[in-house]
Each structure stands twice: as C-alpha cells, then as structure tokens.
Amino acid sequence: MFNKVIMAGNLTKDVEIRYLPNGSAVSNTSLATNRKYTLQNGEKKEEVCFIDITFFGRSAEIANQYLRRGSKVLVEGRLSFDQWSDQQGQKRSKHSIVVEAMQMLDSKESDKEWGIQPSSKSETPTPMPPTEKMVFDPLIEDEELLF
Template sequence: MSVNKVILVGRLGRDPETRYMPNGDAITNFSLATDEQWRDHNGERQTRTEWHNITLFGKLGEIAGQYLRKGSQVFIEGKIQSRKYTGKDGIERTAYDIIGNEMKMLGNRNDGFDSGNNNAAPPTSNPPPAAPRRQPPQQTPTTPPIDDIDDDIPF
C-alpha cells in the first residue's frame, strides 16, 4: 500500500494563471508559500519559506482563477507529482508540483483581494447555506376521550 497525499495552508505568491485545454477544461497554476518559524540557539527568530507549484483542474481551477489573488490564504489538498525538464543551462532537473483536488479559501474578506474590482467576489470560504426556517410544529387537535372503553380489564 502507498499514499501520496499533501495538505498545505499558505499564501499565494502570485495571481493564478488560468488557461483552457482544447476540450474546454480549465487548468490553473499558482505558487503557494508556506512558512516555518523557530528560535535558534541564540533565541533569535528564524523563518524558512517553502514555495510550492500548485495546479488545479476543471471547475476547481476556474474557481481559483476567479476568486484567488496574490496574498490570498488558501488550504490545498492533493498529491505530489514530479516532472523532468532541461534547464537553460542544459542540465536535466526535476520539478515537483502539487496537483490539488480540494481547495478552501481562508482568511478575511479583504485577504489578498483587490478592492478596486467590485465585480468579483472576495476570496472567502463559501458560508454554509442558511438553514431553512422551520415552522413551529402544527398543533394536532387532541382526540376526545373515548367513552365506550371496556372496563373489563383483568387487573
């Protein structure tokens, strides 16, 4: 048995780029920064930032392209996929991409959102739909007592 699962929470390093395949499916790419902080032996705070290449397909990619912006905080769940390429210097390298299959927008309403664009919704988690209002239970009329109950109860 093997497992290839990644869970990341971080901030976008650039606006998402969405393109479409010939069949109309969306592919959206962006970089995601995750930070690790600790104190060294001198008590000084140290920070290390890791950058992750994220790829989202289909409807998930369209949503990310529409609502996410540089600086947006997001939760991504997916898998690691490697690819080989040859750099400009002729050396073969390996890149690791995260193929996301779940995304949740985090943060507040203005997190990474361009307030000058009034036509787009801010990148927030979709609130759960409001529960339908329940009507108070209908009072059922009480049934009148039955007068012809047989009193021949054996106890």
C-alpha cells in the same frame, strides 16, 4: 503508497489559466508557507517554502476567478514530481502539488477589498475530480499506528 499533501499559505502570484484541447481548464500559481522557530541561542529564524500548485477543471476556473497574489488558501492534493530538459539541454526537475480540494482562508473584510462577492455555498473545501485513478494500499493496519 499514499500520496497526500495539505498546505496553507499565501499565493505568490496571480493564477494563470489555460485550456487543454479537450476544453478542460488548468490553472497554475505558487504557494508560500513559512515556519518560525528559535535556535538554542535564542535567535529567531523563519523558513519559507515555495511550491507550485496546479488546479484542474472547475476548480481551476474558481481559482482563477477568486484567488489573487497574496490570497490565503489551504490546498489538499498530491505531490507530483515533474522532469524536463531546458533550452540548453540541462535536465531539470521540481516538486509541485496537484490540488484536489481547496479552501479560501481570507477574511470577509479582505474579500471586500478585492471586490469578491460572498458565495451562497458552504465553507467546505471545493472537491475536484481525480486526475487519475488513485488506489490506497495501506501498509500499516490501524492497530499498528502509534498515536
């Protein structure tokens, strides 16, 4: 199956970084994205979605260095389902995104406000090494797609 997620939004908290015993960096934060819509009666609504995101390796270090609470970012990755038991023995679960590439969306003006120095690198997303081997097994042939 194909597991791919692309989301753009604002970080709800600063990036938290830690290092695994093998020295690899892992950083976590949370992304908020919203959808505005109008009901049939004309009432305007807004729906906000919050999701935890995790960066690995060099991208974890880059995220920790340049991203802050409120930063606009586009992330591309895979959806992960985490399960654990809390201190009371209750089973808990949540979905999160394991980031494989990101693009910082803040303007140059907001970068100056944060004191972020411009990069000499291109504006393309930052690729990340895969965290596990991913195999794409297409279920639908291109000719069968409806669009």
